[in-house]
Amino acid sequence: MRGPQAAGGRWKLIVGFAMGFLCALIISPSWQGGAPGATTLLVQQREQTAAPATVERPPLHIVTVCSAPNQHTLNAQRIAESYRTKIEVQLLKTGGIWRFAPHLAWQEYCQNLTDAGRGDDLVMFLDAYDVVVAGKEEDIVDAYLATVQGSRTKTGDWPLLFSAEANCFPNETDGSSRACNTTGWYATHRPTDTPYKYLNCGSFMGPAKLIAWLIKENRARPDLDPNQIDQGFFQEVLHDMGEYIVLDHDTKVFWAFYLRKEDMECHSGKGWFNNLTQTYPHIIHQNGGPKDMIYTHVFPSYLNALDNTLPAPACDTILH
Ligand SMILES: *[C@@H]1O[C@H](CO)[C@@H](O)[C@H](O)[C@H]1NC(C)=O
Ligand SMILES: *[C@@H]1O[C@H](CO)[C@@H](O)[C@H](O)[C@H]1NC(C)=O
Ligand SMILES: *[C@@H]1O[C@H](CO)[C@@H](O)[C@H](O)[C@H]1NC(C)=O
Numbered sequence: 577m578r579g580p581q582a583a584g585g586r587w588k589l590i591v592g593f594a595m596g597f598l599c600a601l602i603i604s605p606s607w608q609g610g611a612p613g614a615t616t617l618l619v620q621q622r623e624q625t626a627a628p629a630t631v632e633r634p635p636l637h638i639v640t641v642c643s644a645p646n647q648h649t650l651n652a653q654r655i656a657e658s659y660r661t662k663i664e665v666q667l668l669k670t671g672g673i674w675r676f677a678p679h680l681a682w683q684e685y686c687q688n689l690t691d692a693g694r695g696d697d698l699v700m701f702l703d704a705y706d707v708v709v710a711g712k713e714e715d716i717v718d719a720y721l722a723t724v725q726g727s728r729t730k731t732g733d734w735p736l737l738f739s740a741e742a743n744c745f746p747n748e749t750d751g752s753s754r755a756c757n758t759t760g761w762y763a764t765h766r767p768t769d770t771p772y773k774y775l776n777c778g779s780f781m782g783p784a785k786l787i788a789w790l791i792k793e794n795r796a797r798p799d800l801d802p803n804q805i806d807q808g809f810f811q812e813v814l815h816d817m818g819e820y821i822v823l824d825h826d827t828k829v830f831w832a833f834y835l836r837k838e839d840m841e842c843h844s845g846k847g848w849f850n851n852l853t854q855t856y857p858h859i860i861h862q863n864g865g866p867k868d869m870i871y872t873h874v875f876p877s878y879l880n881a882l883d884n885t886l887p888a889p890a891c892d893t894i895l896h
């Protein structure tokens with residue numbers, strides 16, 4: 577596993593390693609307790625960081641896969657670190673299939689963790705450059721557990737939780753995806769009152785061993801194009817093995833806000849508020865271009881706070 581590739585990466589690597597060791601000591605990797613109703617409360621009370629007594633939080637690994645780190649990945653790491661949250665950067669292989677299929681990188685990363693006996697660890701994969709992580713690891717994990725509560729898979733795992741967006745892609749206009757078919761698969765199989773209806777794989781999380789297994793199983797299918805782009809791949813997985821996947825329709829953890837900028841309110845010192853779902857999501861992703869909002873508003877609202885030691889987000893510094 578690679579550490580951060582950025583300047584100062586060695587230092588971060590050592591700290592990350594030490595923290596990982598501490599986590600391994602404090603948090604038992606095998607935990608069987610179900611999430612009690614109390615976790616729901618944590619979604620509303622983000623200030624509260626104590627875990628519900630009967631649930632042990634699995635460790636969380638946050639990973640972005642990209643072709644080259646740049647100022648945006650550095651900024652994202654800096655913002656995350658202000659919450660003591662670490663984003664690992666994995667480089668896409670320059671040749672071969674990884675370039676087209678980050679899900680192969682995801683599979684390898686999760687298989688390695690599983691082989692190391694850490695298959696129950698949670699892994700979150702993020703797109704690069706246009707995602708902000710603004711939350712403490714324990715709050716992110718609690719929001720995940722509260723969202724997937726009651727949805728254990730038949731393998732006994734927590735399911736994967738994917739961000740949900742307002743646009744179904746790839747669909748019949750841009751490529752095959754049976755879930756995005758205009759026959760209305762989503763309306764029948766994933767009904768929701770929110771406009772955040774469709775799977776987005778630019779941010780998702782789940783147990784390492786389940787991610788590795790789902791990708792491996794589905795890549796082996798003769799009916800699926802092994803070079804399908806990542807989101808098309810997971811639309812197919814959702815269509816055929818949907819019992820392993822929950823979509824974050826209420827933006828409790830993830831907010832893929834492209835096409836829904838009208839829901840965004842900056843609340844100083846609290847976060848970016850989704851005034852439709854009434855949540856402060858931890859992961860904020862502009863999952864479609866142009867990337868105006870993420871670069872002129874979301875990133876600066878956190879970076880300005882770091883520079884001036886204001887509470888984040890510093891909304892007054894970006895809104896006139
Ligand atoms: C997985 O482990 C192999 C063998 O140690 C290593 O070569 C590879 O880089 C690892 N991959 C990832 C994505 O961590
Ligand atoms: C299908 O994809 C295209 C291109 O991304 C998009 O413009 C269109 O709105 C999509 N259709 C639906 C039903 O989401
Ligand atoms: C959408 O569904 C219809 C009816 O089942 C089917 O004929 C068509 O091939 C599907 N389109 C895609 C892109 O899968």
Ligand SMILES: *[C@@H]1O[C@H](CO)[C@@H](O)[C@H](O)[C@H]1NC(C)=O
Binds near residue numbers: 838840
């Ligand atoms: C939600 O926020 C947007 C942008 O800040 C604002 O224009 C809109 O009126 C708000 N909607 C509600 C229902 O409060």
